[in-house]
Amino acid sequence: MAEPVRYTRTPYLIVHREDRVRKDVYGAIDDAVVLQAQLMRGPTPSDTALVVMHPIGAPAYLPVFAQLARAGHHIVACASRYSNGDAALEMENVVLDLGACIKDARERLGYKKLVLLGWSGGGSLMAGYQAEAEKPVVQLTASGEETPLAGAGLIPGDALMLVASHRSRHKLLTGQIDPSVLDERNPGQRDAALDIYDPANPAQPPYSADFITTYRAAQIARNRRISDWARARLAELKAKGGEHDEYCFVVHRTMADPRWIDPSVDPNQRRPNWTYLGDPRVVNDSASALGRFNSLRGWLSQWSYDHAQFDSVDAGPRITVPGMVMTAGADDACPPEHTDAMFAAMGSADKCKVTIDHANHYFTGAEGKSHLGEAVGIISTWLAERDLVNDTVLANTRVAA
Incomplete structure (x- = not known):
């Protein structure tokens, strides 16, 4: 059997600026917000990148994203400013961080098509971002303060994938x-x-x-x-x-x-x-x-049930790009009822829902069986059907599985 694609990881920084009096993360220099990112890619060129971010933590080493890179996909994995802790996390700021990452992927890295892939807590972030990019409604933070998000002019993604996701942190x-x-x-x-x-x-x-x-x-x-x-x-x-x-x-x-x-x-x-x-x-x-x-x-x-503003179900009706909701059949983190509600709410005319039978939250499976290959194969086929991945990557998917 052929070896999986050897992919590279290129670390880089994304810097955007905010003129604010209050700093909510340690180590901020003046008005700079510094995000740690990685570009993961195989040897085959692509004009499509899968953009991944989680509100807290760095997503680049999560199993599903590494497996997608082994299949030849190009992955832009970016951490938010809150990668070291979420005590002061404001979702409005995380959406701004994601916006800076997407702008960099489009303008500096040169990707023509961007697919937003939200895993776990990244689901409500990606759905909320896409909704704000298509039809913005947020004017103030959840605490009623001004936010640069109002009028930020976010660049929308070309597709949205919610993988093993819950609907929101607060729900x-x-x-x-x-x-x-x-x-x-x-x-x-x-x-x-x-x-x-x-x-x-x-x-x-x-x-x-x-x-x-x-x-x-x-x-x-x-x-x-x-x-x-x-x-x-x-x-x-x-x-x-x-x-x-x-x-x-x-x-x-x-x-x-x-x-x-x-x-x-x-x-x-x-x-x-x-x-x-x-x-x-x-x-x-x-x-x-x-x-x-x-x-x-x-x-x-x-976390506030009534005041938090980013929820995949609430955002769903404002989303029109093609969408996929992928469920891990044995998910031990994200409630099944969230998945059903997210899919029903999504306003996309082109949407589908799939389940990876018996997969746990990380798709590492039960009794040592991995479900990553199955998940990557489904994702790759879905992207190919929408002209969001080339034939070489699709062929590599079978090898990586």
């Missing part, structure tokens, strides 16, 4: 936040009837529909209490003359979604009592859980 967190917490300053004070990890709780899997309804309402209520407090605290700081002041805080117990311990809740092929971060009981109090460390503006922009 994902709300579905996972532990509603048993009664006092944010004393998380040990809990409503036992809503503590799904308490063995003495009479509500045990499989959960009744009434329990799930009550539980979900309590999750939204907790999110709203935190959001109301954050808005009030920010207003208090500003009223005292601290226009740019911030306040940082911890949100405890944020991995308590019943679906992770009861496979009958929003079912798929996932392993019970497990998540992409491990045992949900452990993750619930772990430093690695979503939304643990926050700033006021960061909470409102990325």
Whole structure:
């Protein structure tokens, strides 16, 4: 069998500028925003690049993107300014970072066609960006402040692919936040009837529909209490003359979604009592859980149920370019109901939804079986059918699989 395509990785920086008083990341120099990027490409020229970004972290080493590069695709993998932590992350700023990456790919690197590929948390970023590029609506940040995003003139992508994605950070967190917490300053004070990890709780899997309804309402209520407090605290700081002041805080117990311990809740092929971060009981109090460390503006922009502005379902009707939604059949991070809603909302006349059977969130599969080749093959064929990849790359896909 022929060897997979040998691809190269070229690291580079993208610098764009913002004239702001408040800096929300460490190491910013004057008004420069510096983004770390990599260009991954095989030996065959292409006028199409797949652009990938995640709100936090660097996506260039994720398995699916490396496998796409092995198939010969050109990948522009760019980190946002928040690659070292999301406590102060504002999604409006991440969309601006993505805009700088896309502009660089078009104008400096010379790619004529750009496909936005959102994996996991990158899905709502890519969908939100495309919606803003096609029909902008955001005028202020989630905290009600001015943002350069208004009137930014974003360059739209030529297609959108949402791969193993959830609909948004705020809807994902709300579905996972532990509603048993009664006092944010004393998380040990809990409503036992809503503590799904308490063995003495009479509500045990499989959960009744009434329990799930009550539980979900309590999750939204907790999110709203935190959001109301954050808005009030920010207003208090500003009223005292601290226009740019911030306040940082911890949100405890944020991995308590019943679906992770009861496979009958929003079912798929996932392993019970497990998540992409491990045992949900452990993750619930772990430093690695979503939304643990926050700033006021960061909470409102990325986690607030009512105030966060970037959601694939909300953005969907404004998207007209060809779209694909790819689901991992055993996804242990992104809820299946999110995938269904994202696909239904997408306004594209040309759209499809596919599932990689038994694949986990990273497409590394179960029992050592990788599903990456299958995912890359489907992506490559879909792109080729829309004249977004050349025949050589399509042939290489079969080798890389």
